[in-house]
Amino acid sequence: MYDLLASALHIESPYFIDGINLDKESQRLDVYIDFKRGSRFSHNGEDNLQVHDTRKKTWQHLSFFEYKCYLTARVPRVIKGDGNVAILDMPWEGELPGFTLLFEALLMSLISYMPVHQVAQMTGVYDDKLWKLATLYVDTAKAEEDHSDIEMIGVDETSCKKGHNYVTLFVDLKERKTVHVTEGKGAETIASFCKVIPHYHDQNKVIKSSKISHVSCDMSPSFISGIATHLPDASITFDKFHIMKIINEAVDKVRRSEAKDEECLKGNRYLFLKNKTNFTLKQQQAFKDLSISNSKLKSFRALRIRESFQDIYTYANTAEEFVCLLKQWYYWATHSRMEPIIKAANTIKRHWDGVVQWMETKINNGILEGLNSVVQTVKRRAKGFRDTKNFITMIYLVTGKLDFRKVNKHCSF
Numbered sequence: 001m002y003d004l005l006a007s008a009l010h011i012e013s014p015y016f017i018d019g020i021n022l023d024k025e026s027q028r029l030d031v032y033i034d035f036k037r038g039s040r041f042s043h044n045g046e047d048n049l050q051v052h053d054t055r056k057k058t059w060q061h062l063s064f065f066e067y068k069c070y071l072t073a074r075v076p077r078v079i080k081g082d083g084n085v086a087i088l089d090m091p092w093e094g095e096l097p098g099f100t101l102l103f104e105a106l107l108m109s110l111i112s113y114m115p116v117h118q119v120a121q122m123t124g125v126y127d128d129k130l131w132k133l134a135t136l137y138v139d140t141a142k143a144e145e146d147h148s149d150i151e152m153i154g155v156d157e158t159s160c161k162k163g164h165n166y167v168t169l170f171v172d173l174k175e176r177k178t179v180h181v182t183e184g185k186g187a188e189t190i191a192s193f194c195k196v197i198p199h200y201h202d203q204n205k206v207i208k209s210s211k212i213s214h215v216s217c218d219m220s221p222s223f224i225s226g227i228a229t230h231l232p233d234a235s236i237t238f239d240k241f242h243i244m245k246i247i248n249e250a251v252d253k254v255r256r257s258e259a260k261d262e263e264c265l266k267g268n269r270y271l272f273l274k275n276k277t278n279f280t281l282k283q284q285q286a287f288k289d290l291s292i293s294n295s296k297l298k299s300f301r302a303l304r305i306r307e308s309f310q311d312i313y314t315y316a317n318t319a320e321e322f323v324c325l326l327k328q329w330y331y332w333a334t335h336s337r338m339e340p341i342i343k344a345a346n347t348i349k350r351h352w353d354g355v356v357q358w359m360e361t362k363i364n365n366g367i368l369e370g371l372n373s374v375v376q377t378v379k380r381r382a383k384g385f386r387d388t389k390n391f392i393t394m395i396y397l398v399t400g401k402l403d404f405r406k407v408n409k410h411c412s413f
Contacts, residue, residue, distance in 0.1 A: 005031070009061070009071070010092060010102070014039035022067065029064045033073035041078050043086055049078035052085045059093060060125075061100045068124065071100060095140070095407060096133050105410035108137055112397055112413055135393045137411075141402040147172075147179055147197045148211070152361070154239070154368045155217040157185035158375050160391050167392060169375070169399075173216065176367055177401040181392045190226030216363045218242035219351050237361045238354040240313055241369050246347055247306045248273055250340035254302040264294055272303055275310075302341055305333050319359040326355065371399050 002017040011017060011033060018034040040048045054074040061069040077087045094104040110119045111134050120127045154171040168189040170180040182192040197212070212231055216239045217223045227236055255272050259265035271287050279287065291300060309329055316322035326348075333345035348355055378394050396402060404411035 012091070015073070015091075027067050029067040029069045031061075031069065031071050033071060035074065035076060039076075041076055041088055043078055043080065043088060046081055049080065051076045052079045053077050055087060057090070059090075059098055059100045059103070061092075061103050062106060095136055096129070099133070101408050102410050104133060104137075105408050105412075107133060108404060108408070108411055109413050131390050131393070134397060135389065137404055137407050138393050138396045138400070138402060140407045141404050142396065142400070144403070144406045145179070150174075150179065150197060151211050152214045152363065153179075153193075153212055153216070154363070155190075155215060155223055156368050156372060157189075157220075158372065158379075160379075160388050165388060167388060167395070169371070169395065171368060171371055171399075173363060173367055175401065176371075178371065178395060178399040181395050183388055183392075185220070186222040187226030187229065190223065190230045194230045214361045214363065216361070216368065219246070219347065219354075235357055235361075236354045237357040237363050238351055239363055239368065240310075240358065241366075243348065243355065244306075244310070247309055247341075247344050250338075250344035251299070251302045251306050253340035254338050255299040258297060258299050262294070262297060262299075264290060265297070265299055272299060298338055301336065302338055305329075305336060305341055308332070313358070316359065319356065322359045323356055374399055 002020075005020070006012075006017050009017075009031065014036040015033055016036065017031060019032040021030045021032075022028075023030075040050060043049055054076055056072065057075045058070055058072045061071050063069055071092065073090060075087060075090060077085050080086055092100045092102070094101045096104065099107070107119065107123065107125065107130060110122070111130060114122075116127055116130050116134075119125070120130055150172050152173045154173050155168060156171070157166045157168045159166050165183065166185040167181055167183055168185050169178050170193045171177065172179045180193045180196050182189050212234050214237060215227050215231060215234045216237045217227070219238055219242065224236065227234060251272055252269065255265055255269065268286070268290060271283065271290065274283070276284075276287070294300065312322060312325045312329060316325055330345050330349060333341050336342065375395055375398075378398050379391070404413075
């Protein structure tokens, strides 16, 4: 029986199970482990080391049916070549004191898909210890990452909590994963990112800041100045997602202003912000009924201007066509006699090169949209996190595609 249990627990010679105790009242299984008398051990490259004495240690392991399982062992302290004494790491010992590797793999898997507080309730492990475990695994796995070949990144910020501090995400657009997260949303975030990507020498032996040639971001002056300072060789693309956000806000301002006098516009905000292709059948009918007798309202003209801008990305096949269509749109928007639309058009004009750059990079803003949606889910799941560090840890855990097998061979998610 002990041999079968040892096999199930991955306990190998010279260690063996010396005894077990099953307490039905407390629903706890204790497994006691010892090592063969006269055994010698290896430590940090030194072999055949003699045992000096032992220390008793206990680790929580995977549950045995409804019983919590704990391993308790006599851990050898060996005499090193220099005469000093060192305690051995057990083969099953996790990265965090008190857990086995298998139990940590289970906890990390649960944390990846469930709120931390819920995992704490299921496993009986305190929230703080779970956050500590997640942070340790994330930091260790990130230290093993190689960012030397990143060429195209997306930059976006999100709030930690509603109305509170922000964090900025840097996304490898090719690998579709978050490679860096830092507090703030200013130029200093670009400098923070540059610290985690290696420098290199080009063919002329000139030291470059990185291989990054394209950056996708919004029109934040801080981001723009930070990129110019710290990534001078990179071109900026203002992706469609952030541009449409500016135009959508302008359309909504027109609608809200007009709704003061036009009762039919009240309560129909979603009809002017949502793409028609995403309308439900009910929304399609509501829009049709509303537009039949009100199509000349400013709100509908503003909507057509927004839709026309979207069409540029669909119909332009060359950079020349893109610029031509964009100029036509700009003229229409700036002569619309709707101040919010004019202001949005002028914002695009001030960032013209970055808007046009899309025709070269064809950066898919859907990657940023998708990750941002995941991050918002993370924010809801991480309800109750006590500091920004925990939020950042969870972002890495869910969107970083980190290889935790380098930390724990039992991690397979």
